Amino acid sequence: MRLDDFDALLLDMDGTLYREHHALPGSPETVTRLLAEGRRVICVTNNGANTPEELATRLQKMGLAFPPGAIHTACHSMADWITSRWPKPRIFNFAGSALEVELKGRATFVERIADPCDVVAVGTHTRENNVPFDFERALVGLNLLRAGAHLVVGCADRVFPIQGGAVEFGSGSWGALFGYGADVPADRWHHTGKPGAWFFESLCHRVSVRPERCLIIGDNLESDIKGGVTAGMKTALVLTGVSTREQATRSPFKPDVVFEDLAAVYRAMR
Ligand SMILES: [Mg+2]
Structure with missing residues (x-):
């Protein structure tokens, strides 16, 4: 599985890009590289209280340069x-x-x-x-x-x-x-949020991409991996948030790949 196999990379935010208002090590550099390579990268979040503009501003303060149009919220x-x-x-x-x-x-x-x-x-x-x-x-x-x-x-x-x-x-x-x-x-x-099917249908419709052409990268087996698997996407679990490798082996919804963090996903799949 390589990044080139996908039309869109969906990145969970909390626990994947940052934690407690601080970018995770290597995540700003990885996001910068993905965007510079012209890849379609979309943040996906169950945060529905803030507008994409507010979230983009918050990400920018952590060195994560996403335009508001690249953020899909609950x-x-x-x-x-x-x-x-x-x-x-x-x-x-x-x-x-x-x-x-x-x-x-x-x-x-x-x-x-x-x-x-x-x-x-x-x-x-x-x-x-x-x-x-x-x-x-x-x-x-x-x-x-x-x-x-x-x-x-x-x-x-x-x-x-x-x-x-x-x-x-x-x-x-x-x-x-x-x-x-x-x-x-x-x-x-x-x-209507993750891991429900509607969240991913709404996302795919808005950005005109088929679910089987998406890779979702997230830290949460319940919302990111279960949601992605159910929607027909490929999934990558990162270990920088709530779920562990051990939990992944026992989960009924298995990620396709497991990596330490977002930077490791990029190194292995580019
Ligand atoms: Mg998360």
């Missing part, structure tokens, strides 16, 4: 999922301002319990990235769900890592708060 796949089912959706947005930017002019945003509503969109609320939990608005979302709106959640992640080895609640946990509270049935409760 917000993109959420917006694509919603608009594929409702041509003019009525949304209660509890997923952050990135969704509003993404769906500007294509959706009606509702704010009151009495408003007709198709979708309650829920994403991560985080101290780390300053997306505070709004108790009053949460109650509006809860009641709209009880009235029959669909619950669309950025991803199923329970937690995500923050500085010092601690974790914060992920989108999946916030979604569960709403889903449990409103007793939302499974057919009205959706996750």
Whole structure:
């Protein structure tokens, strides 16, 4: 398997490119080389709270020079999922301002319990990235769900890592708060991030690439490798994040290759 075999390289962000706001050793140089060689490189992330522009700025500060157009987020796949089912959706947005930017002019945003509503969109609320939990608005979302709106959640992640080895609640946990509270049935409760098939369908559609022509490189067996394998992509696990080589041998979703880090993937496959 060589990099030339692929039309697009999909790079997970946290745990693959950087950790705790610092680029991983060798990752900026590898990204620079991949881009200089004219390869199509796309960052894929379950972060749906920030716009691609905000994420690109954050990456740039770590020496990772990705244009906003080369970043696919859980917000993109959420917006694509919603608009594929409702041509003019009525949304209660509890997923952050990135969704509003993404769906500007294509959706009606509702704010009151009495408003007709198709979708309650829920994403991560985080101290780390300053997306505070709004108790009053949460109650509006809860009641709209009880009235029959669909619950669309950025991803199923329970937690995500923050500085010092601690974790914060992920989108999946916030979604569960709403889903449990409103007793939302499974057919009205959706996750649109990694490892769900929709995330990768949305990505392939947006960048016009076939899944079998993609290599996904990530640190997480659950979201990156399972998601990639299910979507029909080739997969490379790097050991700079959450999953270990030992876990990979026991996982039902086996990566095609395992390397110490992103730089080692490049050295072995270029
Ligand atoms: Mg990761």
